[in-house]
Amino acid sequence: MxxxxxxxALAVIFGATSASAQTLKTVKDRGILNCGSNGSxxxxxxxxxxxxxxxxxxxxxxxxxxxxxxDDKKVKFVPLSAKDRFTALQSGEVxxxxxxxxxxxxxxxxxxxxxxxxxxxxxxxxxxxxxxKVNSALELGEASVCVQQGxxxxxxxxxxxxxxxxxxxxxxxxTANEAVKAYDxxxxxxxxxxxxxxYAERLRLANAADHxxxxxxxxxxxxxxxxxHGDDQWFDVVKWSLYxxxxxxxxxxxxANVAEMAKSDNPDVKRLLGSEGNYGEQLGLAKDWAVNIIxxxxxxxxxxxxxxxxxxxxxxxxxxxxLWSKGGLQYAPPVR
Amino acid sequence: MSIDLRTGSPPARVPFYNDPKVRSIAYxxxxxxxxxxxxxxxxxxxxxxxxxxxxxxxxxxxxxTAGFDISQxxxxxxxxxxxxxxxxxxxxxxxxxxxxxxxxxxxxxxIVGIARLSKNWLVNKAATGYVETIRNxxxxxxxxxxxxxxxxxxxxxxxxxxxxxxxxxxxxxLFLPEPIPQTGFNIVALTFFAGIVVSIGYHIWARKRQEKTxxxxxxxxxxxxLIVGVPLIVFLALGLPLGFDYPRAGxxxxxxxxxxxxxxxxxxxxxxxxxxxxxxxxxxxxxxxxSHGQTEASYSLGLRAQPTLRLIxxxxxxxxxxxxxxxxxxxxxxxxxxxxxxxxxxxxQIFTGTVLNQTGQAVEVVAxxxxxxxxxSLATSLLMNFYNSRIALVER
Numbered sequence: 001m002x003x004x005x006x007x008x009a010l011a012v013i014f015g016a017t018s019a020s021a022q023t024l025k026t027v028k029d030r031g032i033l034n035c036g037s038n039g040s041x042x043x044x045x046x047x048x049x050x051x052x053x054x055x056x057x058x059x060x061x062x063x064x065x066x067x068x069x070x071d072d073k074k075v076k077f078v079p080l081s082a083k084d085r086f087t088a089l090q091s092g093e094v095x096x097x098x099x100x101x102x103x104x105x106x107x108x109x110x111x112x113x114x115x116x117x118x119x120x121x122x123x124x125x126x127x128x129x130x131x132x133k134v135n136s137a138l139e140l141g142e143a144s145v146c147v148q149q150g151x152x153x154x155x156x157x158x159x160x161x162x163x164x165x166x167x168x169x170x171x172x173x174x175t176a177n178e179a180v181k182a183y184d185x186x187x188x189x190x191x192x193x194x195x196x197x198x199y200a201e202r203l204r205l206a207n208a209a210d211h212x213x214x215x216x217x218x219x220x221x222x223x224x225x226x227x228x229h230g231d232d233q234w235f236d237v238v239k240w241s242l243y244x245x246x247x248x249x250x251x252x253x254x255x256a257n258v259a260e261m262a263k264s265d266n267p268d269v270k271r272l273l274g275s276e277g278n279y280g281e282q283l284g285l286a287k288d289w290a291v292n293i294i295x296x297x298x299x300x301x302x303x304x305x306x307x308x309x310x311x312x313x314x315x316x317x318x319x320x321x322x323l324w325s326k327g328g329l330q331y332a333p334p335v336r
Numbered sequence: 337m338s339i340d341l342r343t344g345s346p347p348a349r350v351p352f353y354n355d356p357k358v359r360s361i362a363y364x365x366x367x368x369x370x371x372x373x374x375x376x377x378x379x380x381x382x383x384x385x386x387x388x389x390x391x392x393x394x395x396x397x398x399x400x401t402a403g404f405d406i407s408q409x410x411x412x413x414x415x416x417x418x419x420x421x422x423x424x425x426x427x428x429x430x431x432x433x434x435x436x437x438x439x440x441x442x443x444x445x446x447i448v449g450i451a452r453l454s455k456n457w458l459v460n461k462a463a464t465g466y467v468e469t470i471r472n473x474x475x476x477x478x479x480x481x482x483x484x485x486x487x488x489x490x491x492x493x494x495x496x497x498x499x500x501x502x503x504x505x506x507x508x509x510l511f512l513p514e515p516i517p518q519t520g521f522n523i524v525a526l527t528f529f530a531g532i533v534v535s536i537g538y539h540i541w542a543r544k545r546q547e548k549t550x551x552x553x554x555x556x557x558x559x560x561x562l563i564v565g566v567p568l569i570v571f572l573a574l575g576l577p578l579g580f581d582y583p584r585a586g587x588x589x590x591x592x593x594x595x596x597x598x599x600x601x602x603x604x605x606x607x608x609x610x611x612x613x614x615x616x617x618x619x620x621x622x623x624x625x626x627s628h629g630q631t632e633a634s635y636s637l638g639l640r641a642q643p644t645l646r647l648i649x650x651x652x653x654x655x656x657x658x659x660x661x662x663x664x665x666x667x668x669x670x671x672x673x674x675x676x677x678x679x680x681x682x683x684x685q686i687f688t689g690t691v692l693n694q695t696g697q698a699v700e701v702v703a704x705x706x707x708x709x710x711x712x713s714l715a716t717s718l719l720m721n722f723y724n725s726r727i728a729l730v731e732r
Contacts, residue, residue, distance in 0.1 A: 083693055090389060111696040112389035132588075143588040144508060149685070150693035154404040158415035161405075169589070170405040171599070173679045174689065182679065185488040186507050187598070189588045229390045 023227070023234035024068070024284055027095055032074050035061035036094035039079025040177055042200040043308040043316070044100045044120075053077045057098035059303040060119055060225050062296065063241040064096060067289040072296035081175055083150035086111050089228060096238055098225040100194065102152045113226040116239040119300075120224075120308075121320035121329050123217035124156045125195040127202060130212050132189060137216035141166035146179045146188035148172075153193055156219040180204065190214075194221050199314045237283055244290040246332035247272055248299035250323055255298040258291055272335045279335050290335075300330065382699065397695040398423075404690055406681045408597055419691050426686035427708060433603055433682065434669040434712070440608035441668060442661075445615025452620050463616065470613035476674055478610055483602035483678040490598075493589050502582040502593075510596040511583035520577035527570050531562035538562070599680035603672065611668045615661060622657035623649060654727050662720035666713045673709075683708060 027033055037057055038045030045055040062072040080088050080099055089097040090112055100122075101107075103115040126137050126145075134140065137160070147154055149172045161168040171188055173179040180201050183191035193201070198213045205211055225242070227235050248254070251269050253261045262273050270276035273294075274287040281287065297303065301323075305311040309318060322328025352358050386393050398420040405415050410428040413421055451463035470478070488507055491497060496506040504511040517525075535558070542553035571577070583593030626649050634644040675682040676689065683705060692701040 083689060086693070086696060087698055090391065106694075107696070109390070110392040112386075112391040140588075142586055142591065149689045154690060155694070158403055158405045162415060168405055169407060171407050171679055172404075172681065172685070172690070174676050174685070178677075178679065181484075182488075185484070186492050187488060230388060 023095055023231045024237055027068060027234075031069070032076050033061060033065045033068065033096065034094045035064075035075050035077050036080045036085055036088050036097040036099055037061065037077045038099045039077070040175075041100060041197060042203060043196060043312060043314045044200070045077070045079075045098070047077070054307060056120060056303060056307045057100060057225065059297050059307065060098045060242060060245075061096055063245055063293045064238055066292040066296040067237065067241045067244070067283075067285055070286060070288070070292045072292075081150070082148055083174060086113065089113065089226060092228075095234070096225055096227055100197070100223045101226060102194075103222045103224045103226075104152060107226075112229040114229050114235050115224040115226045116235060117242050118222040118224045118329075119242055120196065120222075122194040122196050122221040122223050124153055124192060124219040124221055125198050125217055126190045126192050126214040127183075127198045127211050128190045128214060130210055134189075134214070137214045137218065138164060138166075140168075140190055142169070143189040144169040144171060144187070145190045145192055146171050146173065146183040147192055148176045148179045149174050151193070152219070152221065157192055160218040176201065194223070196223075196308060196314070196316060199316055200308075203313055233284055237285065240283055240335075241293060242300075243332035244272065244293050244335075245297070245300040245303065246323070246330055247335060248290070248294045249301040250325060250332070253294055253299060254302055255295055258294045262291065268334065386699070392695070392697060393700065394697075395700055397691075397697055397700075400695075402691070402694075404694070406686060407679075408600060408681055419695065422691055423683070423687050423704070426681060426683035429681055429686075430669075430672055430675075430683040431712070433600065433607065433672050433675070433680070437604055437607040437611070437668050437672065438665050440604070441611040441615055441664070444608060444612035445664075446619050448612060448616035449619025449623070452616060453623060467613045467616050470610055471617075475606065475610050475671055476677060479602060479606040479674055479678055482606045483598065487598040487602055493585075496585075496590070502580065504583055504590055506590070507598065508589050508595075509598050510601065511590040512594045512596070513580040513582045514592070514594045516579040516581055518577045518579055520574040523574065524567050524571045524577070528563065528567040531559075531564075531566055535559040535562045597680070599675070599678050602678055603675050603680045603682075606674075607668050607671055610671070611664055614664050614667075618657055618660045618664065619653075621660075622653035622655075625656040626652045651727065652729075655724075655729055658720060658724040658727065662717055662724075665716050665720065669712055669716065670709060 035058075037053065038055070040046060041055070043055055044057045045053065047053045058077065061075050061077070065075045066072040068074075078088065078094050080094070080097075082099075085097055085099050085101065086107070088094050097113070098119075100120070101115075102122075103118065107113055108115060126140065128134050128140075141161075141164075145157060145168060147157055147170055154170070154172065157168070157170065171179075171182060173182060176193065176197070179193075180191060182188060184205050191198070191201070195213065195217060202208050202211055202213070225238060227238050247268075248258075251261075251266065251272065253269065253272070258273070261269055262275055264270065267276065271279060272290050274280050274289065274291060278287065280289040283289065286292075298306070304318060304321060308314045308316045318328065320329045322330065324331040383393070399418050401415075402417055402419045402422045403415050404422075406413060406422065406425055408429055409425050410432060411421075411425060413425045448463045448466055451459050452467065454460045454463070490505060490507040493506045493508055496504040496511075498504060502513045538553075538558055539555050542555050546552055581592050583590040583595075585591075630648055630652065631644055634648045639647070672682055673684040676685045679685070688701055688705050692698055695701065
């Protein structure tokens with residue numbers, strides 16, 4: 001009896017114990033995917049007025065849900081702050097962390113995470129008021145810079161100023177909202193975060209046209225979704241959900257023409273869409289896993305345009321995020 | 337059984353498991369065992385899971401380079417310092433706001449508390465309004481109010497408010513001239529400290545003399561002369577050996593001088609004003625607790641109103657005031673962790689914020705932080721309990 005009580009108590013105290021091994025089965029049994037998301041960053045993760053989530057990271061989670069359940073609606077988005085995101089993933093509160101998270105060596109090795117790839121190649125930049133007449137980040141010596149806590153941004157900022165022998169006054173806030181609000185009210189001369197974030201946040205400022213993003217990119221910020229360390233099957237499922245979107249774009253399959261393309265003679269297309277081979281089963285998914293992703297979410301290019309690219313308010317150039325075949329860095333291994 | 341009755345021997349000894357004494361001990365031992373087992377199990381389980389998930393553990397991070405900057409540092413710190421150093425910076429910032437906050441809250445609280453007992457209608461109602469407004473609004477909202485509504489409404493650095501005496505006020509903070517001691521200033525400081533020591537000695541001597549002979553001595557005036565007057569004369573005699581580093585306009589902001597961050601000011605105002613409302617009530621309760629008969633008795637012995645308050649009412653009120661005052665001090669210290677909402681770099685913001693996030697070692701970092709707050713609170717309690725026992729009613 002005592003033993004049973006203690007076992008129950010332990011399960012309550014450290015409830016996340018069993019979540020590590022069989023995430024795919026857990027998710028299927030639960031019937032819904034828990035996705036750690038940003039919640040306040042336009043283009044990556046933001047619910048609209050109707051509560052419908054949209055963004056590049058959000059699409060990745062929808063793609064995983066489409067692959068697992070055949071239904072992209074079966075996702076519960078959990079908004080996480082930069083500070084809390086890793087704990088939420090470690091403790092099993094979310095199954096996937098898709099929250100514009102930079103892939104770094106220490107996060108990969110020390111936090112018990114595995115990054116599944118890069119869904120957005122980014123770099124850190126600065127935004128300043130036009131009135132300051134600053135044209136380069138190298139002119140920011142002695143400036144006060146607002147920054148969000150718990151991100152790689154804080155370190156990059158300190159490193160950049162140190163490397164260029166400039167003095168710096170950082171004002172650190174727990175969330176991006178507070179940091180942007182402080183910048184907007186004049187507490188800081190500059191606001192720094194990933195360049196994509198700067199474009200997104202600029203839209204929320206009182207007078208967006210008064211602010212410019214400086215040309216310097218001071219760091220490499222490969223943003224990628226992460227899963228818990230130690231569950232290779234789930235790692236594969238999430239990884240190949242992203243690769244399916246990239247491969248679909250490369251093969252010219254879109255949400256509009258996916259039904260048509262299924263009749264294609266191209267062996268690469270047939271393998272991806274499941275009409276040849278059993279690649280879906282190998283992942284522990286249905287045969288038409290990739291069809292569901294493309295039909296319900298779209299390929300990577302569609303997702304990019306809709307959320308951050310020309311079809312969105314952000315209008316960010318694809319730059320490094322073009323496919324490898326178009327001169328960018330986005331490259332997915334083949335389905336074979 | 338029947339044999340026992342017949343022979344009339346004493347009743348059979350109660351079996352040990354029915355002995356209430358043994359039982360109660362057994363229950364307590366069992367409970368302790370369960371608790372120890374639970375705690376051990378939880379700890380073991382946490383360690384196993386951390387290992388299985390390849391999450392780093394241990395305190396090795398303490399001496400690693402932190403790499404980030406902190407806006408307010410009382411001890412030397414740069415982004416090349418270690419996480420351990422960042423911890424001390426955070427602790428100093430927490431203690432700074434807590435100590436100054438306690439000081440301000442106590443003064444304000446006593447003033448408002450006494451004002452609530454005033455017979456002057458306006459003073460009384462103003463104090464009541466203050467207490468009822470402030471203590472019924474959540475502290476977090478008050479901090480956000482101070483930070484966003486009051487301090488950020490200050491002008492931009494180019495339109496800084498120039499305060500006479502070389503100080504500037506803008507939305508980046510308050511910039512004061514920094515005093516730079518020059519040769520000879522040590523002597524002034526020395527006379528100041530000597531003045532304090534001599535004043536204490538004089539105070540003790542005066543009290544002893546009063547107990548013996550009943551003669552009073554002008555302790556306050558003499559102390560004032562020793563602590564303020566003498567150093568001032570020395571300071572003037574040495575030809576003002578003190579320079580000032582005045583803040584001046586830099587490219588983006590004021591440069592030089594002492595900088596008081598708006599985050600610090602907002603937190604300090606918020607905490608002091610909020611806690612003062614509670615202290616005011618504690619003070620009022622304490623004074624009310626002294627029966628009016630004491631005052632009347634004092635008057636009938638011929639004491640005037642002032643000495644009655646100082647010698648009869650306040651010492652008795654303090655016995656009632658100190659214990660709840662202690663918990664207000666503890667509350668203020670603990671509430672300072674709300675700093676995280678307005679970007680003041682206190683222990684929680686630096687250590688369980690940035691350091692936790694960069695190292696990922698949540699268990700260690702949170703455990704250290706909890707231990708620190710526990711230590712600060714226990715130390716405050718200890719000090720206040722000591723003071724309380726000093727002023728407790730001595731029964732003769």
